[in-house]
Amino acid sequence: MPRDGSVTFGDLIGKLDVLRVTCGKCERAGLYRVDNLIRRHGHDGRLTDWFHALTKDCAHKLSPGLADPCGARMPDLLKLGSGTVPDGPDAA
């Protein structure tokens, strides 16, 4: 499933030292070091894949229906001007 413009961890080098993940609904607030993420997932690891795996335990994602979906975001990606910020559980 080719996704042109997918952001990889390698793309963050020199732009971000840490990646924040926040969710206003489940009060998630995580800080992830980019170098650690690269070590675990590789330069070519896609943020979207990691993000979906990271947030799959969100109670809002597990609840049936999409009336109140998870609000998890990676706010730092907005600063990078990326157009591929995941926006909700089924943004793809």
Ligand SMILES: [Zn+2]
């Ligand atoms: Zn959430």
